Amino acid sequence: GQNIDQPTEMTATEGAIVQINCTYQTSGFNGLFWYQQHAGEAPTFLSYNVLDGLEEKGRFSSFLSRSKGYSYLLLKELQMKDSASYLCAVRDHQGGKLIFGQGTELSVKP
Amino acid sequence: DADVTQTPRNRITKTGKRIMLECSQTKGHDRMYWYRQDPGLGLRLIYYSFDVKDINKGEISDGYSVSRQAQAKFSLSLESAIPNQTALYFCATSETSTDTQYFGPGTRLTVL
Numbered sequence: 001g002q003n004i005d006q007p008t009e010m011t012a013t014e015g016a017i018v019q020i021n022c023t024y025q026t027s028g029f030n031g032l033f034w035y036q037q038h039a040g041e042a043p044t045f046l047s048y049n050v051l052d053g054l055e056e057k058g059r060f061s062s063f064l065s066r067s068k069g070y071s072y073l074l075l076k077e078l079q080m081k082d083s084a085s086y087l088c089a090v091r092d093h094q095g096g097k098l099i100f101g102q103g104t105e106l107s108v109k110p
Numbered sequence: 111d112a113d114v115t116q117t118p119r120n121r122i123t124k125t126g127k128r129i130m131l132e133c134s135q136t137k138g139h140d141r142m143y144w145y146r147q148d149p150g151l152g153l154r155l156i157y158y159s160f161d162v163k164d165i166n167k168g169e170i171s172d173g174y175s176v177s178r179q180a181q182a183k184f185s186l187s188l189e190s191a192i193p194n195q196t197a198l199y200f201c202a203t204s205e206t207s208t209d210t211q212y213f214g215p216g217t218r219l220t221v222l
Contacts, residue, residue: 031208042200042213043153050208087153091209096141096160097168098211102152 002026004101006088011107012078020073020086020104028093034062034073035087037103043087046073075106083108113137114214116201122220129188131217133201141204142184143211144168144176146197153200159184191221 003025012018024032031050035043049055049064049071061074075082085103092099114135123129133142144156145168155168157176165176173195177185188195201214 033210040198040216040218042215043211045210045212048208048210096204096209097143097155097158098209100153102150 002090002099004088004090004099006086006101006104008102009105009107011109012075014078014080014108014110016078017074017076018078018106020075020088020106022071022073022088022101024069024071024088024090024101026069026090026093026099029066029069029090030093031091032062032064032071033087033089033091033098034060034071035089037085037087039084046086078108080108080110082106114201114203114212116199116214116217118217119215120218122222123191124222125192127191127221129191129219131186131188131199131201131219133184133186133214135182135201135203135212135214137203137205137212138181139203139205139212140181141206141209142178143202143204144174144184144186145200145202146170146195147200147216148197156186188219191219193221195219196221 034046037043047062059076087103088101089098140161143158145153159178175187199217202211204211
């Protein structure tokens with residue numbers, strides 16, 4: 001079966017660092033994605049990890065441990081515009097499909 | 111211009127009506143997808159297509175049908191709309207190498 005877990009909600013302060021965790025149990029694994037979605041808008045691609053380790057892209061970094069079925073998204077120097085839902089998605093082992101978690105709603109406070 | 115477009119952006123209809131949602135893309139991707147999003151349930155896959163002659167059911171295909179008219183066009187139909195199909199619908203395309211998906215702006219559908 002497929003199961004992806006993320007916290008439902010998180011709150012952080014402007015200028016701070018926040019880590020959003022994602023754990024997954026899937027019948028196969030072929031890569032993990034993070035997407036950002038502002039309310040009422042389309043999800044937009046943030047990062048893709050297929051090998052273990054940390055991928056850094058500006059203020060955002062994503063980490064993957066395949067043996068632990070675990071990933072996190074790290075957001076540094078938080079800005080108010082980072083308030084959004086963050087979706088973790090696993091690429092199906094047969095390729096083509098993504099399985100999405102329910103998303104983590106991040107609120108950034110002044 | 112947007113790479114993935116959806117029409118209409120908003121639609122209110124009545125129970126029993128036939129509805130078609132359209133998606134077009136200029137990204138040149140072979141793979142296209144239809145999702146619905148409901149509060150607390152995340153994105154759920156309705157149908158997907160890996161090329162013009164390929165159509166596959168997703169996890170929630172009942173009550174929906176699709177048509178892949180061309181590489182760039184993928185339409186979703188609700189043959190007889192019902193209120194629990196009220197949701198935000200997204201079309202997406204993906205590149206074959208990594209399956210990174212790119213989403214359209216969404217269609218907000220309300221069935222009364």
